[in-house]
Amino acid sequence: MRELLSEQNIDYVERAREVAEKYVRPVAAELDRTGEYGWDILEALKSAELTGVWIPKEYGGKGTGVLDLCLIVEQLSRACGGVGVSYAVNALGSFPIILGGTDEQKEKYLPPIASGxxxxxxxxxxxxxxxxxxxxxxxxIRDGDDYVINGHKKWNTNGGVASVFTIYALTEPDKGMRGISAFIVEKDTPGFTVGKREDTMGIRTASVNELDFVDCRVPASQLLGGSEGGGFRNTMMTLDRARPGVAAQALGLAQGAFEWALRYTSERRQFGQTVMSHQAVQFMLADMATQIEAARQLVYASARLIDSGAKNVTKMAAMGKVFATDTAMKVTTDAVQLFGGYGYCRDYPIEKYMRDAKITQIYEGTNQVQRLVIGRALTRELKELTEHLDVTVEHFPDYDPES
Ligand SMILES: Cc1cc2nc3c(=O)[nH]c(=O)nc-3n(C[C@H](O)[C@H](O)[C@H](O)COP(=O)(O)OP(=O)(O)OC[C@H]3O[C@@H](n4cnc5c(N)ncnc54)[C@H](O)[C@@H]3O)c2cc1C
Incomplete structure (x- = not known):
């Protein structure tokens, strides 16, 4: 619904759509097969000035916010979910610095990310x-003017192509999550290696790797924000702001699969008529379109809430993530169904959407965990949500809170 977007939003949509159609769609199957990163796509995104839209202007970004980030991710993911997340994960990696970095850290690390x-x-x-x-x-562990990092990270999206990493580690191991701090680690730091690449079901162009730290020494200046102990809070705030990006990836996948399903069912003929003209198929398409539009409005609303500067964005970000990613799984699975046997074959474009969609229900907090987050928020809001309701014998004749 373009009517609800600003001129600036529409400009981003159009530019991202052009990159997606010209540079992403033609190579999506090839990138899926080879697992290569789309370096030409990155160059196209840079030329179209679509990188770093979420990064503040004073650090070289466009400073336009999370909604524009979502609009770009949605358009890229319509053509390839792997390209969508490869773009979006730069926001996930840089939000910790935007939210908690010192001025020096922001000045050093954000401009090159903003430029791509x-x-x-x-x-x-x-x-x-x-x-x-x-x-x-x-x-x-602090050692003089340095910290020495030891440990192992799993499932690092863009691990094989990134040059900077935000890493969470215990600076005070006996304090549990209150002892977690964040660090900015550069790729060529001695003691740090990018390890095994995961053989993933989908998003195969995205390099997802293990990271190994063996006596990796970083100067204390790499401690995010210059103080210990705020890592867990930083990561929760980061995930709140990054979740609309994953939701937008899911939204784009659902939209992309839906468009293929619409096109295919309007051409494929069975029983002397197009598959689409069977009412049972029309009902499926109607549900898919409705679910996508509902997801879109929730994702955009959660992004707008973040851009508004509102403090409490956790519940809406979780709701957008759950709804859009469950929608993506449902819609992409139905799209495979509507392609019939061809839907199950890799030389048709549709099964990739289903494989790419599955991860969106798992990463950046599984959907079970998102439901926990929403449930906890509802518990906190209970009084506000229900105090106008009169739980008395008059309305609840058999109600006895003491029994
Ligand atoms: C392709 C890919 C890319 C990723 N990229 C990144 C990345 O860039 N950076 C990064 O840090 N991580 C990344 N991850 C990790 C991802 O965020 C985790 O896989 C995810 O948070 C789930 O953790 P887990 O796999 O250990 O599952 P577990 O936590 O072991 O969960 C297993 C199952 O139990 C359920 N479960 C767990 N706890 C509860 C509970 N309390 N109530 C109900 N159900 C529960 C889960 O929902 C899930 O279904 C990535 C993972 C993948 C596969």
């Missing part, structure tokens, strides 16, 4: 610490 000359990745998860991020075990 440098890629950044986000290292929170570990082999034994995924949903329970506060239980991470990587340590960063």
């Amino acid at each position: 000359d440098s890629l950044i990745a986000f290292g929170l998860s570990e082999k034994a610490s995924g949903s329970d991020a506060g239980s991470l075990r990587t340590t960063a």
